[in-house]
Amino acid sequence: MEIIFYHPTFDTQWWIAALEKQLPGARVREWKSGDNEPADYALVWHPPVEMLQGRELKAVFALGAGVDSILSKLREHPEMLPLSIPLFRLEDTGMGLQMQEYAVSQVLHWFRRFDDYQALKQETRWEPLPEFTRDEFTIGIMGAGVLGSKVAESLLAWGFPVRVWSRSHKDWPNVQSFAGESEMGEFLRETRVLINLLPNTAETVGIINHALLNQLQDQSYLLNLARGVHVNEDELLRALENGKVKGAMLDVFSREPLPVESPLWRHPRVAMTPHIAAVTRPQEAIAYIGKTITGLERGEAVTGQVDRARGY
Numbered sequence: 001m002e003i004i005f006y007h008p009t010f011d012t013q014w015w016i017a018a019l020e021k022q023l024p025g026a027r028v029r030e031w032k033s034g035d036n037e038p039a040d041y042a043l044v045w046h047p048p049v050e051m052l053q054g055r056e057l058k059a060v061f062a063l064g065a066g067v068d069s070i071l072s073k074l075r076e077h078p079e080m081l082p083l084s085i086p087l088f089r090l091e092d093t094g095m096g097l098q099m100q101e102y103a104v105s106q107v108l109h110w111f112r113r114f115d116d117y118q119a120l121k122q123e124t125r126w127e128p129l130p131e132f133t134r135d136e137f138t139i140g141i142m143g144a145g146v147l148g149s150k151v152a153e154s155l156l157a158w159g160f161p162v163r164v165w166s167r168s169h170k171d172w173p174n175v176q177s178f179a180g181e182s183e184m185g186e187f188l189r190e191t192r193v194l195i196n197l198l199p200n201t202a203e204t205v206g207i208i209n210h211a212l213l214n215q216l217q218d219q220s221y222l223l224n225l226a227r228g229v230h231v232n233e234d235e236l237l238r239a240l241e242n243g244k245v246k247g248a249m250l251d252v253f254s255r256e257p258l259p260v261e262s263p264l265w266r267h268p269r270v271a272m273t274p275h276i277a278a279v280t281r282p283q284e285a286i287a288y289i290g291k292t293i294t295g296l297e298r299g300e301a302v303t304g305q306v307d308r309a310r311g312y
């Protein structure tokens, strides 16, 4: 079995050795421009069109959870990957735990008013503030997929009321579930902390805008863990000014790296990280890819295939 590998930043030689160990009998090579030799599988992140175009592959694996960048390239270059070749993505593979760590630490930060105490410290003020209670801290998670479900689980364990909004209703214990546009308003009305874990699709671009933020409770919080294009950043800044939103924690931005002139850098109630909420964990990713390739070779049912028509 021949596997080609391309990632602009990963330690390719390390990955090749680990993949060959996971899949005895497979020959893994780094794809380089000009390599047209046959291959059965391709493992990629931001692949050049030339790498995939015209190849008779059994499957392509994206080395991340979100496939928006590869799907957007495919819209420009549909010849890069015919629909007959399945595209897989990483399902959890260690990202669920990272998202849980991120979400729990940030929600507790706001819940215990550490943002307010930090602001008081700037003014040298010693001032105990009233406590928040959990019943005024309802968590609303947009996107109830692999990662959204993990985040819901961890915040439930901390005793917060949790609700989710996605395409279809979920029957999860102790979680209120809302689905589709018709239930969006009801979902937002009680939400105090909005956590975004939607995929980037034509339907979700710009979804966190003035109209949506306006339906949240006053003095709400936004945690964006998914993609920057989900948030209209100018409208978020306005909501921060008019009191709708009290604080935002952003891991992802409409342009990355975030340009220095963006006012988000300087806003006192915006915190940020540079798109590190959940990174690809090599061992877990390789175990999943190995298991999935073995399943495909045996003709077994596997999970993680992207629905290209749906866009995620």
Ligand SMILES: NC(=O)C1=CN([C@@H]2O[C@H](COP(=O)(O)OP(=O)(O)OC[C@H]3O[C@@H](n4cnc5c(N)ncnc54)[C@H](O)[C@@H]3O)[C@@H](O)[C@H]2O)C=CC1
Binding pocket: 065, 066, 067, 091, 092, 095, 142, 143, 144, 145, 146, 147, 148, 165, 166, 167, 168, 180, 197, 198, 199, 200, 201, 203, 204, 225, 226, 227, 251, 252, 275, 276, 277, 278, 279, 312
């Ligand atoms: N910031 C970071 O470091 C990372 C960000 N991500 C982002 O997180 C996203 C989510 O990942 P997973 O949970 O694995 O995806 P998933 O595909 O398992 O879940 C997506 C969820 O969104 C819902 N959804 C999709 N379109 C919708 C719509 N139009 N209306 C309502 N609900 C809709 C689906 O029903 C599903 O519940 C990824 O697409 C990626 O962009 C993923 C990993 C790391």
Ligand SMILES: O=C(O)C(=O)CO
Binding pocket: 063, 064, 065, 066, 067, 275, 276, 278, 279, 280
């Ligand atoms: O896997 C993804 O989609 C990511 O955003 C990784 O950072």
